Amino acid sequence: ITPDSVISVIYEQCGYITVTVATKKARNAQSGQFMRVNIPSVSQTEFHPWSIVRSTDTSMTFMFSAGINKCEWSAQVGRKLESLGKTGYGTHAKEKIVVNLQGPYGKKIGITSKKHDIALFYVGGTGVAASVQAIDSVLARNDADTEEGKTKVVLVWSARRNHIADISILQPWRGISKDMLELELVETSGNSTANVKEENALLMSNARADLMASLKRLISSEAYSINLSIGVFICGPGGFTKAALTNVSEFSAENPGIQVVVEVESFDL
Numbered sequence: 144i145t146p147d148s149v150i151s152v153i154y155e156q157c158g159y160i161t162v163t164v165a166t167k168k169a170r171n172a173q174s175g176q177f178m179r180v181n182i183p184s185v186s187q188t189e190f191h192p193w194s195i196v197r198s199t200d201t202s203m204t205f206m207f208s209a210g211i212n213k214c215e216w217s218a219q220v221g222r223k224l225e226s227l228g229k230t231g232y233g234t235h236a237k238e239k240i241v242v243n244l245q246g247p248y249g250k251k252i253g254i255t256s257k258k259h260d261i262a263l264f265y266v267g268g269t270g271v272a273a274s275v276q277a278i279d280s281v282l283a284r285n286d287a288d289t290e291e292g293k294t295k296v297v298l299v300w301s302a303r304r305n306h307i308a309d310i311s312i313l314q315p316w317r318g319i320s321k322d323m324l325e326l327e328l329v330e331t332s333g334n335s336t337a338n339v340k341e342e343n344a345l346l347m348s349n350a351r352a353d354l355m356a357s358l359k360r361l362i363s364s365e366a367y368s369i370n371l372s373i374g375v376f377i378c379g380p381g382g383f384t385k386a387a388l389t390n391v392s393e394f395s396a397e398n399p400g401i402q403v404v405v406e407v408e409s410f411d412l
Contacts, residue, residue, distance in 0.1 A: 169198035174277035175252035181243040254374030267379025301352035
């Protein structure tokens with residue numbers, strides 16, 4: 144294993160931590176894949192799977208939630224990153240955080256390989272990490288395609304957090320037309336007061352995500368015919384995923400003329 148190192152850390156307002164690591168292993172990474180991550184200064188032996196949020200030829204970005212239990216690996220990683228916050232990160236840091244990466248592992252998100260009329264990403268909590276690069280790839284394909292071949296992308300993200308609309312991983316999508324990308328952000332913390340005014344974003348505070356409602360809202364648009372093809376990617380906790388799959392089954396039964404292709408990824412990443 145060739146050690147790489149942390150080059151940037153963002154402490155998101157919603158409480159998640161976004162980490163970018165300099166590595167050459169990023170070159171072959173595809174949407175939906177993950178790396179096994181080891182940080183020797185926290186533990187010499189522990190490796191944990193982290194979904195790849197975005198990757199370039201020279202770096203990978205991850206997002207995680209530091210555990211509440213101070214003995215948990217993620218909590219220790221959070222403290223380690225915070226302890227170096229005042230000295231900086233990257234080549235000029237007084238102390239580098241070395242990271243050992245194994246991978247990438249896992250398969251590419253399948254719904255990005257085939258053109259659908261709608262690509263819907265239904266994710267909970269840190270499950271959003273697995274969807275970002277996939278959404279980027281569909282948007283890039285849209286830019287290269289003719290008008291008739293474009294896929295509308297919809298992200299429905301539910302999190303028990305506040306200020307999720309401000310998270311850094313969503314910012315590259317600001318200003319994209321709602322015809323091409325629609326963000327439905329659901330804060331379930333119970334005390335959310337945020338307000339999103341972006342053209343392509345809808346924030347629902349103190350609510351619950353509802354895949355059936357999202358699907359019905361999408362097909363109610365006059366722009367779509369009955370012969371729709373919808374790709375649905377689901378990543379979230381067990382109960383969240385189970386309810387989503389039930390919604391898809393019910394929706395398909397009610398709308399037999401619409402093709403729905405479903406893909407589920409483990410939330411344990």
